[in-house]
Amino acid sequence: MRPLEGLTVLEFAQYMAGPSAGLRLADLGAHVIKIERPPSGEGGRQIAIKNLIVDGDSLVFHTINRNKQSFAADLKKLEDLAVVKQLIVRADVLTHNFRPGVMEKIGLDWESVRQLNPRLVYGEVTGYGQEGPWKDKPGQDLLLQSLSGLTWLSGNADQGPVPMGLAVVDILCGSHLVQGILAALIRRARTQKGGFVQVSLLESILDFQFEVITTHLADGGRLPQRGKRFNAHAYLAAPYGIYPTENGYLALAMGDLMKIARLIGCAEIEEYNDPRKWFTCRDEIQQVLADHTRTRPTEHWLALLQAAGVWCSDVFDYARLLAHEAWKVLRMDQMVRRDGVEIHTTRCPIRIDGEILFSPKAAPRVGEDNKSIQEALRNA
Amino acid sequence: MIQNPEESAPLDGILVIDLSQFLSGPCAGLRLADLGARVIKIEKPVTGDLCRQLYVSDVILDGESTVFHAINRDKESFVADLKTPEGLEQVKKLVCRADVVMHNFRPGVAERLGLGYESVWHLNPLVVYGQISGYGQEGPWRDLPGQDLLLQSLSGLTWLSGNADQGPVPMGLAIADILCGMHLAQGILACLVRRSIHGRGGCVDVSMLESVLDFQFEAITTFFHDGGQPTQRTASNNAHAYLGAPYGIYRTRDGYLALAMGRVPQLGELLGCEPLRQFQDPATWFTERDRIKAILAHHLETRATAQWLAVLEPADIWCADVLDWSQLFGHEGFKVLDMLQTVRRGNGTTYRTTRCPIRIDGKRLYADKGSPDLGENTDRIATEMHL
Numbered sequence: 001m002r003p004l005e006g007l008t009v010l011e012f013a014q015y016m017a018g019p020s021a022g023l024r025l026a027d028l029g030a031h032v033i034k035i036e037r038p039p040s041g042e043g044g045r046q047i048a049i050k051n052l053i054v055d056g057d058s059l060v061f062h063t064i065n066r067n068k069q070s071f072a073a074d075l076k077k078l079e080d081l082a083v084v085k086q087l088i089v090r091a092d093v094l095t096h097n098f099r100p101g102v103m104e105k106i107g108l109d110w111e112s113v114r115q116l117n118p119r120l121v122y123g124e125v126t127g128y129g130q131e132g133p134w135k136d137k138p139g140q141d142l143l144l145q146s147l148s149g150l151t152w153l154s155g156n157a158d159q160g161p162v163p164m165g166l167a168v169v170d171i172l173c174g175s176h177l178v179q180g181i182l183a184a185l186i187r188r189a190r191t192q193k194g195g196f197v198q199v200s201l202l203e204s205i206l207d208f209q210f211e212v213i214t215t216h217l218a219d220g221g222r223l224p225q226r227g228k229r230f231n232a233h234a235y236l237a238a239p240y241g242i243y244p245t246e247n248g249y250l251a252l253a254m255g256d257l258m259k260i261a262r263l264i265g266c267a268e269i270e271e272y273n274d275p276r277k278w279f280t281c282r283d284e285i286q287q288v289l290a291d292h293t294r295t296r297p298t299e300h301w302l303a304l305l306q307a308a309g310v311w312c313s314d315v316f317d318y319a320r321l322l323a324h325e326a327w328k329v330l331r332m333d334q335m336v337r338r339d340g341v342e343i344h345t346t347r348c349p350i351r352i353d354g355e356i357l358f359s360p361k362a363a364p365r366v367g368e369d370n371k372s373i374q375e376a377l378r379n380a
Numbered sequence: 381m382i383q384n385p386e387e388s389a390p391l392d393g394i395l396v397i398d399l400s401q402f403l404s405g406p407c408a409g410l411r412l413a414d415l416g417a418r419v420i421k422i423e424k425p426v427t428g429d430l431c432r433q434l435y436v437s438d439v440i441l442d443g444e445s446t447v448f449h450a451i452n453r454d455k456e457s458f459v460a461d462l463k464t465p466e467g468l469e470q471v472k473k474l475v476c477r478a479d480v481v482m483h484n485f486r487p488g489v490a491e492r493l494g495l496g497y498e499s500v501w502h503l504n505p506l507v508v509y510g511q512i513s514g515y516g517q518e519g520p521w522r523d524l525p526g527q528d529l530l531l532q533s534l535s536g537l538t539w540l541s542g543n544a545d546q547g548p549v550p551m552g553l554a555i556a557d558i559l560c561g562m563h564l565a566q567g568i569l570a571c572l573v574r575r576s577i578h579g580r581g582g583c584v585d586v587s588m589l590e591s592v593l594d595f596q597f598e599a600i601t602t603f604f605h606d607g608g609q610p611t612q613r614t615a616s617n618n619a620h621a622y623l624g625a626p627y628g629i630y631r632t633r634d635g636y637l638a639l640a641m642g643r644v645p646q647l648g649e650l651l652g653c654e655p656l657r658q659f660q661d662p663a664t665w666f667t668e669r670d671r672i673k674a675i676l677a678h679h680l681e682t683r684a685t686a687q688w689l690a691v692l693e694p695a696d697i698w699c700a701d702v703l704d705w706s707q708l709f710g711h712e713g714f715k716v717l718d719m720l721q722t723v724r725r726g727n728g729t730t731y732r733t734t735r736c737p738i739r740i741d742g743k744r745l746y747a748d749k750g751s752p753d754l755g756e757n758t759d760r761i762a763t764e765m766h767l
Contacts, residue, residue: 132716165540189576329519
């Protein structure tokens, strides 16, 4: 039995942060219904990456919205709104990511909705919180990376701001939303009352930087200093980084530099025998290491280092990873089907009671489940 | 005492026995603590959680690493040597009373100690048991160290950031650790929901590899559908290898400007950049993105960030300035969040750090308790729990 079986989630959210939370709840067993405006549905259906559209919806939409149902309703129409309210009365969780004020206008804000269903857990995602000068700014991933200081942590010292190349803010925020919702459901079992869970992209991306912000607050407010080349973490000493080899790359995590120097036969490093220098002379050391690792293939270095327990690895792209036995044993991918179309995607990363959580249901079409959901309401 | 049950912290009354160290497990423990659980770290004598000595840059706070203090606030520390029968016995007694037991030992270690799920289940069938591995419990990588940079490197993640002419560019924070910790917290909470309804415990397994692959679900799904093409970052101003122009960060006369999705010809008009108007077909915003970005980069250098924002923001173009922490912390948009808090350690030392990012019932969750000294709470817990 999946942990959230029997729970119903109404997802008014669109794009990435909110829907990624809905996907996690669905994979953990909840019944997730997207509430979408007819006829086009949520905005994410048309946001394509690499121009990839599958069966009328963007491949990204399919990826984020599999394992859900869709109920089409125009919240500006009274009759549609009335049906949605009936759904809310029976739901356990509601999520949305409208900009501040929108749900209030429709009458589906937390204060109104709790009158309909005092046991409801209400989850809300905003970009920057409900107040302040940024509250109406678009809550878009790259903008949040740019405003939060995150772009000064990746890449090398001579580069300008370097963003992380995925929607890291959306994903973390969606993950925090899931945590808050589940925590409120645990409390509900104790108190019989629902709750109001709020997350924002800005708070989530600041939380992600909690270790380095805490360091910044304790070091007199110095700004992060990335390594000149081979940077992998602005606050970590050499050898932490990725180095070129004769035929590829070698990742070296934290380790005893003297031991590594001996193992790879790099005598030049031995003068840096004071561990304090591993941070203060990081750029020089990394350059010496790189000049040395460049002379032999990755496998050569791995054989020397791994045998001695040094934390290191090869650097793979998707083609090499997916051909590797380590990927195969994970069984991380799955096929989902919509009518005749197959979509090859990934699965939930969490295993429960030793079971891998596969979910073969594909993303719904707009309003695909209106009939069955209305029927269930009539029979309720 | 909490008077109104509706206002109690969500995880009030939940006891977490946390055997994990470094970041992945402990950041899950921190989240559970901030949501109201009581979290007891089980640490080995003398060294404790190795993260205590994992210094970053050259900063030491109260004798230990700032990173440790950030991750382990709001927790208690109990010292036990799991290799001695007495230490193990004490921990087993704690496990009997726990709602959650979690660890991030390498595969097989918990079982050898007699603290694997089977054993713990026999002691406490209602327990929710959470475990983190680097690469899963089986397969050729199961015994490799589960370290963040190695996971980034093996999972394909390093080909997503930076520009096309760079080699692999890692993300400069421990993304695999943090995501995996977040997934562990999700799984544990989901099992606690189930326990609250159906009265049964459960076992949650996560691995850093699965977590960092899940993070790439869009990109990997694309790889499955584009015939397995290599990830291609843009030649300049890359911010997402799979998105078209203008998505990226651009240098301006006095700083930088972030531009997210937008209609390229409209941008051309607003910015007074004539060459952009030729890209009328939206498909070209992806296929011609290197050219478009080069044109934009050249043009945006001619004026200051504020001048561009003044043109773009009123037209609802998704754009932003690029700030560092000192600029951010001085900004009203940050101040209204009240995101920082001062916490106090048992010895009176205080430090500033961030708070939990989740608000419950309109309230921010602060917790003024700092990180524990190694074994700070051992005696009190031993007395309280009759160990």
